[in-house]
Amino acid sequence: MGMLKEFKDFAMRGNVVDMAVGVVIGGAFGKIVSSLVADVIMPPIGVLIGGVNFSDLKITLKAAAEGVDAVTLNYGNFLQVVIDFIIVAFSIFMLVKGINALTNLRKKQEEEKPAPAPEPSAEEKLLTEIRDLLKNK
Secondary structure, rough: OHHHHHHHHHHHHHHHHHHHHHHHHHHHHHHHHHHHHHHHHHHHHHHHHOOOOOHHEEEEEEEOOOOEEEEOOHHHHHHHHHHHHHHHHHHHHHHHHHHHHHHHHHHHHHHOOOOOOOOOHHHHHHHHHHHHHHHHO
């Protein structure tokens, strides 16, 4: 029973929950980027290089035989996954850069606020009053 409670405490920590949310959102974001690359970016690139569909790019290592599929090296799919990765990495880089810029801006604004002048001590107030009285005589 102790291990179950320990696991519950571990799983309910803020960092673990935040990480789980990040993984789920990251998975969904990855699907969006994969669709962007496969459906929006790669078709025009394929047209520009002569109507090539990247997912069809492959090298046949061993031809298909009776009842056995061909053995192929699918480098077109690899290229598409590399482009997916580059877009995801760049997007995350831009997101982190934006968050850092906002954080730095907030810190800079806090630093620019002048600290309130400290309240003079009782001795300083008394000395100031004595000085002012002496000036007025």
